[in-house]
Amino acid sequence: MNLLQELPSQQRRAIELVREVAQEKDTHAYLVGGPVRDILLGRQSIDIDLTVEQDASTLARALAKRLDGRVRSFPQFLTYKVTAPEFPEIDLATARKERYRKPGALPAVSAGRLKDDLIRRDFSINAIALDLIDGKMHDPTNGASDLEARVVRVLHERSFIDDPTRIFRATRLAARLGFTLEAHTAELMRAAIAADALSTVSKERIWRELFLAMDEIEAPRILTELSQDGALEPLFGRKGNGTLRARLEAIHAELAANPDVDRYVLYTGALLHGDASPIDFEGSGFSQKRARAVVEIANELPRVLEELSAATDDRERFLIYRSVSPEMLVLVAAERADERAHLQRFHEYVDFRLPLRGNDLEVPGGPHVAKALEETRQAVFSGEIPAEQARAYAKAVARRLLEEVHQ
Ligand code: ATP
Ligand code: MG
Secondary structure, eight states: OGGGGGSOHHHHHHHHHHHHHHHHTTOOEEEESHHHHHHHTTOSOOOEEEEESSOHHHHHHHHHHHHTOEEEEEGGGTEEEEEOTTSOOEEEEEOEEEEOSSTTSOOEEEEOOHHHHHHTSSBGGGOOEEETTTOOEEOTTOHHHHHHHTEEOBSSTTHHHHOTHHHHHHHHHHHHHTOEEOHHHHHHHHHHHHTTGGGGSOHHHHHHHHHHHHTSTTHHHHHHHHHHTTTTHHHHOSOOOTTHHHHHHHHHHHHHHOTTSOHHHHHHHHHTTTOOOGGGGTTSOOOHHHHHHHHHHHHSHHHHHHHHHHOOSHHHHHHHHHTSOHHHHHHHHHHOGGGHHHHHHHHHHHHOOOSOOGGGGOSOOSHHHHHHHHHHHHHHHTTSSOGGGHHHHHHHHHHHHHHHHHO
16 A cells, blocks of 8 residues: 555554554445545645445444544434544545435435445546555546546536536636546536526535635636636626636735735625625625625725825825725735835834833823824824834823813
């Protein structure tokens, strides 16, 4: 099992332990799906997803006992998760057959053999199993040769109809791996979209797939392809969006420098550019605040850019910056290279602190104290007064404000 030698030691140790415990319990455990695909591609780190032909609960419990860890079970999926401190998570599933009673509905699940479990999967490259006991590969759908050919291929004609979320999975996986859709698969996908297959899936499930796409490094490409293929029409209707790819790329570049802003808000705003309304978010689970931020960045960017063009100094500019969401500021930076230096200065200003507190001002408490401190902060930051004079300046401002109140 040379393939496993390349993995990080923690994961090797986990797999070794699974092998031991499975042998003791006289069961076969298979590493299956994503991790086998990733090992064959020479990727360094994997999720440990196992399939067991008999009831997976026996092996799950035995593993947890050995590790002094715990088992969580998800009975409707016949799956178990074993966790233990400082040990990689292990997911176990009982091999299963699936039957789609109705397009787009979740399948009926029953216990099956390994082969049943492999041929019900989404793509051939995700349908390979590695027997951890004897090291044998099980590849009933020729996934290994598709890995060589670098293609994503579905396993039967109705695949995208049975489960249209595979449209998103195929696009996402191909972009992540730098693969293409096998020609007939691409045809089936187009046909499923044209036949409105996605209307059989809830909006919530489509949004979940969309968020997964936004989490990928290749998000700009994936979102552009999904949009061009018409896969987003069930959510947003038909929206023209000619410069989508460039917009998404610019956002992607800014996200690297601003990891704390909300990528879902920004990418959704770009998808809805120029034409967002609250009904577009049905099923997204967005809070009102996030929905408002999306509408703002989709619809208000031209107005904000215009206002910024008219601003003549930092004070005016900072007022505008303060009136919009952090995501809008990222978008402004993405759109306007000449605004970046001002934004940089604004962020410095926001973070700028004086070693001065309300008590230092020796005036009675009230709203004038915070106001005086803020005015002083601005004055020192902009260079109007030197830092040494901050305290005296703040005192004077506070007294003045207090007098104004009493007049
Ligand atoms: P990732 O690296 O994104 O986790 P993955 O291939 O492991 O990729 P998962 O979503 O974790 O993807 O799913 C695990 C496995 O379950 C897949 O490899 C695939 O075999 C199977 N699978 C997942 N979703 C579907 C689906 N919609 N239809 C059929 N099989 C699926
Ligand atoms: Mg996975």
